[in-house]
Amino acid sequence: MDVPTNLLGPLQEIFACGIIGYAFATTIYGITVLQTYMYYRRYPHDRRSLKAFVGILWILDTLTTVLMSHALYAFFVLNLGHLEDDVNLPWSFTDLITAMVQCYFAERLWRLSQGNKFLSGAIVILALITLALGIEGTVKVFSNHDLLSDTFQRSLVLGGAVQAAAVLGDVLITGGLCYYFVANKTGTRRINALLDKLMAYAIERGILTATVQTLYLIMSVAYPKKFYFVPFAMLVAKTYVNTLLASLNVRRPLDNGTWREEEPSPIQFSSQTWSPDVAQSSAKPDTSTPSDSATQVALQTIWVGTTADQV
16 A cells, blocks of 8 residues: 555554544443343333333444444555545444433433423533534534545534533533432431432543543644544443443342342442332331432432333
């Protein structure tokens, strides 16, 4: 292959960053497949709309992985002799997946806050901004048809607004969850301990997604003539899908090698499990309060709403 000297460096960067990102992305996709299987296996009685939502996310993530694989095949095989003539990014559904997951958590916050439209609405607006700017950026990239052009590199700087909106949305989600977990604390040690664990999980989720988006933003804006952003671009969608699936699957543990089948589905962290029946049987009669009852309802609905087979 005879490649002009001025193109050799950028092409090597594209390939190096692409291979590194692809290795991590496909590994995480394998975890996504496992978590998706675990979800449908553990929670057959979740409402149909939630199961459909999870299925759509998995399909979108799968399509993104397939398109990513095809792009690398095109780089290394189809265009091996004339890479400088046709170097393009693969189509992806990253911004759509990001918006869908953030809207899901906005709805969870709306339930937990008992109807805080301002907070949940702000998250939805930011998610829609992320989606709209992402679509606009995708159109510009594919109308340009050249990753090595100055036009594409300038679009990376403008596209930083997509990651900025996504990061702000993640911060609002994490802050909102933590605030309402603290606000719903009662004098019951069991409920308070569970709320602390839920809050820790929300913080971990927010840190993970915001960190990936922030690194994507920094690499795009600080190094517009480089391709250091590519690995993070490949990881964004998979990070959101996995954090969502983890939040759903954490409700019920694997007990002695078999799935527990009690209903309704409990929320599980470490060795502590909560469900209305368990809480009622284990709590002392004189310690139950209306505040505890309200907290239990919030805990039951925070991630999935109702657990019955409903739309």
